[in-house]
Amino acid sequence: MTLGEDLPGMDPEAPVFEAVGFAVNGRRASVVVDPRTPLLYVLRNDLGLKGTRFGCGTGQCGTCTVMVDGRPQTSCDLPVSAVAGRHVTTVEGLANGDRLDPLQQAFIDEGAGQCGYCLSGILVSAAALLESNPQPTDQEVRAALDGHICRCGAHTRIVRAVRRAAEGARA
Amino acid sequence: MTAAGMTAASGDGPGDGPKPGDRLDRWITLEADGSATLHTGKVEIGQGLHIALAQLVADELGLPFERIHVAPVDTDDSPDEGITAGSRSMEETGLGIYRVAAEVRVTLLAAAAVRLGGPAAELVLAGGEVRAADGRTIACTDLAADGLLGRAFTGTAAPRPLAQRRVIGTSVGRPDLLGKVTGGRVYIQDLELPGMLHGRAVRPPGPNATLGAIDDAALRALPGVVAVARDGRFLGVVAEREEQALAALERARRSTGWDAGPDIPSIADPRYLVAAVSAETVARERSDPAALAGAVTRLDAEFTRPFIAHAAIAPSCAVAVLEGGRYTVWAHSQGIFRLRNELAKVLGVPTDAVRVIHAQGPGVYGHNGSDDVALDAALLARAVPGRPVRVQWMRDDEFAWEPFGTAMVVRLSAALDGSGRVVDWQHDGWGHGSGTRPSMAARPGVASLLAARHLAEPLAGAPPQVSGDLRNATPPYDVPNQRIAGHFVRSAPLRTSSLRGLGAHLNVFAVESLMDELAGVAGVDPVEFRLRHLEDERARAVIRAAADLAGWVPGERGDGERGRGMGYARYKDSSAYAAVVVEVEAGTEIRVSRAWAAIDAGMIVSPDGLRNQSEGGIVQAISFTLHEAVRTEGPRVATRGWETYRVLRFSEAPTIEVVLLDQPTQPPLGAGEAFTGPVAAAIGNAIWSALGVRVRDLPLTRERVVAAIG
Numbered sequence A: 001m002t003l004g005e006d007l008p009g010m011d012p013e014a015p016v017f018e019a020v021g022f023a024v025n026g027r028r029a030s031v032v033v034d035p036r037t038p039l040l041y042v043l044r045n046d047l048g049l050k051g052t053r054f055g056c057g058t059g060q061c062g063t064c065t066v067m068v069d070g071r072p073q074t075s076c077d078l079p080v081s082a083v084a085g086r087h088v089t090t091v092e093g094l095a096n097g098d099r100l101d102p103l104q105q106a107f108i109d110e111g112a113g114q115c116g117y118c119l120s121g122i123l124v125s126a127a128a129l130l131e132s133n134p135q136p137t138d139q140e141v142r143a144a145l146d147g148h149i150c151r152c153g154a155h156t157r158i159v160r161a162v163r164r165a166a167e168g169a170r171a
Numbered sequence B: 001m002t003a004a005g006m007t008a009a010s011g012d013g014p015g016d017g018p019k020p021g022d023r024l025d026r027w028i029t030l031e032a033d034g035s036a037t038l039h040t041g042k043v044e045i046g047q048g049l050h051i052a053l054a055q056l057v058a059d060e061l062g063l064p065f066e067r068i069h070v071a072p073v074d075t076d077d078s079p080d081e082g083i084t085a086g087s088r089s090m091e092e093t094g095l096g097i098y099r100v101a102a103e104v105r106v107t108l109l110a111a112a113a114v115r116l117g118g119p120a121a122e123l124v125l126a127g128g129e130v131r132a133a134d135g136r137t138i139a140c141t142d143l144a145a146d147g148l149l150g151r152a153f154t155g156t157a158a159p160r161p162l163a164q165r166r167v168i169g170t171s172v173g174r175p176d177l178l179g180k181v182t183g184g185r186v187y188i189q190d191l192e193l194p195g196m197l198h199g200r201a202v203r204p205p206g207p208n209a210t211l212g213a214i215d216d217a218a219l220r221a222l223p224g225v226v227a228v229a230r231d232g233r234f235l236g237v238v239a240e241r242e243e244q245a246l247a248a249l250e251r252a253r254r255s256t257g258w259d260a261g262p263d264i265p266s267i268a269d270p271r272y273l274v275a276a277v278s279a280e281t282v283a284r285e286r287s288d289p290a291a292l293a294g295a296v297t298r299l300d301a302e303f304t305r306p307f308i309a310h311a312a313i314a315p316s317c318a319v320a321v322l323e324g325g326r327y328t329v330w331a332h333s334q335g336i337f338r339l340r341n342e343l344a345k346v347l348g349v350p351t352d353a354v355r356v357i358h359a360q361g362p363g364v365y366g367h368n369g370s371d372d373v374a375l376d377a378a379l380l381a382r383a384v385p386g387r388p389v390r391v392q393w394m395r396d397d398e399f400a401w402e403p404f405g406t407a408m409v410v411r412l413s414a415a416l417d418g419s420g421r422v423v424d425w426q427h428d429g430w431g432h433g434s435g436t437r438p439s440m441a442a443r444p445g446v447a448s449l450l451a452a453r454h455l456a457e458p459l460a461g462a463p464p465q466v467s468g469d470l471r472n473a474t475p476p477y478d479v480p481n482q483r484i485a486g487h488f489v490r491s492a493p494l495r496t497s498s499l500r501g502l503g504a505h506l507n508v509f510a511v512e513s514l515m516d517e518l519a520g521v522a523g524v525d526p527v528e529f530r531l532r533h534l535e536d537e538r539a540r541a542v543i544r545a546a547a548d549l550a551g552w553v554p555g556e557r558g559d560g561e562r563g564r565g566m567g568y569a570r571y572k573d574s575s576a577y578a579a580v581v582v583e584v585e586a587g588t589e590i591r592v593s594r595a596w597a598a599i600d601a602g603m604i605v606s607p608d609g610l611r612n613q614s615e616g617g618i619v620q621a622i623s624f625t626l627h628e629a630v631r632t633e634g635p636r637v638a639t640r641g642w643e644t645y646r647v648l649r650f651s652e653a654p655t656i657e658v659v660l661l662d663q664p665t666q667p668p669l670g671a672g673e674a675f676t677g678p679v680a681a682a683i684g685n686a687i688w689s690a691l692g693v694r695v696r697d698l699p700l701t702r703e704r705v706v707a708a709i710g
């Protein structure tokens, strides 16, 4: 009998290692891996970018969210081959050197988060939202984050922090 | 959130916090750069505990908050403080460390008085030095150089008076958030050691499953696989790369000779508990026949709750290495010493052959898989000596195998006299108990850790403690006749342990629902009705504060779509006082749109920390109450992902206002679990106010509300 749910995208048979090239946070990256490897593991284990977090591995919780060519996307169920030649932005790419993105600063100022594990993915989705909609309403922020789970219940502060960043940008 | 716990340790280790006779420098050491280090066995689980502890020490030592460090929590170095749970961390460790810090201050000043001459009262301790009235100074590290802080803690020094507090009671921010918003290596999941391998445990399909023959040669032949470990029905794979471990796991799940075994008995209706064999404990009994004789109206009601999952945002993770016969294990356990002891027991090695180092994980809210995964990592590390193995549970493993908060049933019967006073209160509660953490039952042949029961020579699962089911079962109100009884059902279809609030979630829901119903029968506003039955001024104050914040109108009723209700409790009857009013909107969904809360957690050390914990507790309690239920299907747990185990989402989260009632001269009280019960009750009461129906079975889903309307 079969145990549990199938794991996405990983057929154990006959892996072929291939070189995959893409850009991460504005820098070129090239890895030699089984091209079916989810982007999440390549980011974390090959590129050392641990900020993109594993939460479910099945696209249900949002902790692993990155931007691919500016659009938020879960990386746990995205084969690395799908980002060949494209631009990936992770939470590490939000700050400008040592200068925090206003969104990150707003999260700190609002004390938005408890354990904080959900924040990487939420920040990436929020950054993508503000890029396309610089002055979102409360409802628009909530809708943009609805695919993210925060088990600690920091929702209210998180929504406030996103709106604070938006207001700061307008001021 | 200080997560759920138990009422008493079962005699297997020291209690929490400094004890008279401890060396002062067991708890606080002074560093050459003028900073101080605080040593505690209590771990940071995202609840801000280490920040609050550092604030207490900073004020006593006259140092800025930034110059207090908290030492890593490690069984080779830290004091054994049992587990970080039960809202006890501030009450025991916090207060104790505060007193140690006071004694360090007094000790330093006395030593400085000798060295500098003149009375200690004229000396000032600040910034890592002691200054005399004439301007001469001496560094604290000089004073402490000859082992001054090796003295025994006596508990006799009083902390500085209120007027001298600078850091306590202020919001110092969240220094930890910087790493969390920039994607830093913050969590145990991010730990990477040289030569580290990736392991996965291949869990059985269900708790009753058995494992026949497996083709482990085929598993070993998969790319990158370096070991396949099997012991009884424990099976694990280890590979060079994480995705290779996943591929091997996938293959092992498909190809092994599992027999799922008999079905799990149905848990769909928690009333199965009432029919089961149980043992009775009477928590309280009091009788006043004269008062009982005045009873004119009696209300009876039955309340239920399903099994609820901790459902941490990320599944549990651990890293272990076996080197030179000694295991080193990094774990996000809430009790690293107890975990160490139990790992040694299961691995069959002496206690000092295991070292456990705490690493931060995602929020846990009680006892989840974070101890269990440490044993998985150790078992897999044993298969590859010298190489660290990182084990990450899969999402469905965490949902299916974590110990759940127990299903419960509560039956209440209460009577009013002719003047509208409650004169009788009878409580019968059924549940499977909680508190099955490692080493809580330190008996031979028994272990908490999951894989221990799957080994070829299995250890029996740790027996739960009954007391958790009775948490907050006794109403906080003045009632002359009471009988509060728990019925502990030992044989459980699923593993249970401590989940935030323990029995308080259902017990407070039941108590506060019935109080509202009694108020209705008595024709008294429910807020006023509570106040009439409460003498404790702090209890009355939080109820009034929440009602004022909400703009509660005596006698207010909902309008068929919206309504508001209140819930109150003092957690454990000894921790924080909490009251909350919620507004429910009953449209296409049942939604809590707003919450107004008040909390008295004694002396407030970190105002924003307390506020944050309260808000999080409120949101999680809404999620528990409106959505959450573990389900089974045949031999397995069926709720194995976020699509089947529904929790509150961003679109549903309420607006929350919290008022903090400070008691600067009272001890700090645990607050992490304060709102779990009151929120559940407030929602039930708000649904009543809005729609005129009572739903007494959790979760309070739309289907159930619609069915109650009829």
Ligand code: FES
Pocket: A053, A054, A055, A056, A057, A058, A059, A060, A061, A062, A063, A064, A065, A074, A075, A076, A077
């Ligand atoms: S880890 Fe990718 S969505 Fe949950």
Ligand code: FES
Pocket: A113, A114, A115, A116, A117, A118, A119, A149, A150, A151, A152, A153, A154, B046, B313, B362, B363
């Ligand atoms: S802060 Fe813990 S999951 Fe969001």
